[in-house]
Amino acid sequence: MLRRLFDRNDNLAILIAGIFSIIIGLGVARFAFTGLIPAMLEDYLSIKFVGILASLNFAGYLAGSILSVFIKDINIKVYLYRFGIILAIITTFVLVYSKNETLWIISRILGGFAGAMALVVGSAIVMQKLKIESKTKAMGIHFSGIGFSILTTDLIARYILSLGYSWEEAWNSLAFYAIILSIYSLYILSFDKEVKQNQVKQKFDLSIFTPFVILLIMAYFAEGVGFVVQATFLPDIINNLEGLEGYGGITWTLVGLAGIPSSIIWMRLAHKYGSVNIIIIALLLQTIGILIPAFSQNLYLNLLSGVLYGGTFIGLVALFMNLGGQLSNGNPVVLMGALTTSYGIGQVIAPLYSVYFIEKFGTYDYSLYLTALIVLGGAFLLLISKKIEPKNIS
Numbered sequence: 001m002l003r004r005l006f007d008r009n010d011n012l013a014i015l016i017a018g019i020f021s022i023i024i025g026l027g028v029a030r031f032a033f034t035g036l037i038p039a040m041l042e043d044y045l046s047i048k049f050v051g052i053l054a055s056l057n058f059a060g061y062l063a064g065s066i067l068s069v070f071i072k073d074i075n076i077k078v079y080l081y082r083f084g085i086i087l088a089i090i091t092t093f094v095l096v097y098s099k100n101e102t103l104w105i106i107s108r109i110l111g112g113f114a115g116a117m118a119l120v121v122g123s124a125i126v127m128q129k130l131k132i133e134s135k136t137k138a139m140g141i142h143f144s145g146i147g148f149s150i151l152t153t154d155l156i157a158r159y160i161l162s163l164g165y166s167w168e169e170a171w172n173s174l175a176f177y178a179i180i181l182s183i184y185s186l187y188i189l190s191f192d193k194e195v196k197q198n199q200v201k202q203k204f205d206l207s208i209f210t211p212f213v214i215l216l217i218m219a220y221f222a223e224g225v226g227f228v229v230q231a232t233f234l235p236d237i238i239n240n241l242e243g244l245e246g247y248g249g250i251t252w253t254l255v256g257l258a259g260i261p262s263s264i265i266w267m268r269l270a271h272k273y274g275s276v277n278i279i280i281i282a283l284l285l286q287t288i289g290i291l292i293p294a295f296s297q298n299l300y301l302n303l304l305s306g307v308l309y310g311g312t313f314i315g316l317v318a319l320f321m322n323l324g325g326q327l328s329n330g331n332p333v334v335l336m337g338a339l340t341t342s343y344g345i346g347q348v349i350a351p352l353y354s355v356y357f358i359e360k361f362g363t364y365d366y367s368l369y370l371t372a373l374i375v376l377g378g379a380f381l382l383l384i385s386k387k388i389e390p391k392n393i394s
Contacts, residue, residue, distance in 0.1 A: 086182075092174060092178060128195075
């Protein structure tokens with residue numbers, strides 16, 4: 001068993017290394033920021049600066065994701081992946097040892113880019129290395145790493161804070177956690193020798209942008225908005241509800257727990273009942289989760305909001321990307337690039353309007369209302385798309 005874990009070509013080792021990569025690139029370099037926002041707001045950050053940092057982080061992620069889509073050579077991808085992992089760690093240390101706002105801005109942009117290298121490029125390497133018949137099921141396990149990334153980084157950060165240490169020490173611990181995981185993932189997710197590939201040039205095919213595909217891209221923009229508001233503010237949203245002070249961290253932990261099995265469950269449901277039907281259901285559930293904190297101060301309902309969020313956002317990414325792959329006519333680069341861009345634009349915009357509403361009204365409610373309306377709009381667009389849905393998709 002131990003030999004298998006250190007075999008670069010073993011499926012188990014590859015999946016573990018892939019999950020570790022997601023924990024580093026998304027957990028440490030992105031999602032840990034959300035869990036630590038309440039502590040950082042107390043003595044350093046303003047809510048306006050939080051929104052700016054979140055928006056810029058997703059802008060960096062968007063740039064990295066688009067770049068990733070157009071890099072075909074797997075050997076170059078390995079170098080980009082390594083660069084991303086190292087960059088994720090370095091940018092985390094910046095948050096420990098500097099309080100210079102310019103450095104924080106640069107760090108969050110580069111941290112977003114690093115996240116794309118770890119997730120998007122890392123996933124491509126995992127897919128290439130796996131030697132298994134059902135790669136779709138295996139990749140479902142791989143993407144459970146997003147849930148693990150939230151859960152493990154949150155538990156570490158909250159443990160450090162519970163001992164009376166500062167948020168800087170929490171970041172420091174997370175950076176060293178990332179270093180430990182990186183040693184394994186960098187070793188496993190590489191090749192024993194350079195991989196020779198036949199590069200296939202793909203022309204831009206405008207015909208893939210059917211009315212159905214355009215509606216799908218618009219709906220994915222709506223999900224980008226729905227994802228990012230809670231990904232940025234959820235713990236602070238809960239902490240600001242009367243009687244729920246201190247429960248934001250627990251809610252964020254539940255997000256991670258719910259996220260671990262979500263992509264596997266949603267993909268199985270999509271296979272059985274159809275992708276569009278299941279995406280609509282997931283978007284409606286996410287809308288309910290977004291609205292709960294705006295209408296209720298009940299502890300259990302607000303904990304449920306975290307479960308609904310964690311249980312939908314990871315699965316929705318898998319569902320949209322899987323459907324996009326089916327619709328790409330063997331030319332996934334352009335369509336995946338369009339989907340990724342649409343989603344990324346939603347991620348960049350949402351924190352900015354959220355900050356505007358928070359500063360104007362002194363509450364998260366209005367940003368939650370608008371976010372829920374946009375996500376609901378995405379579900380409505382897909383409901384319309386049912387009338388023109390291609391027959392050859394599942």
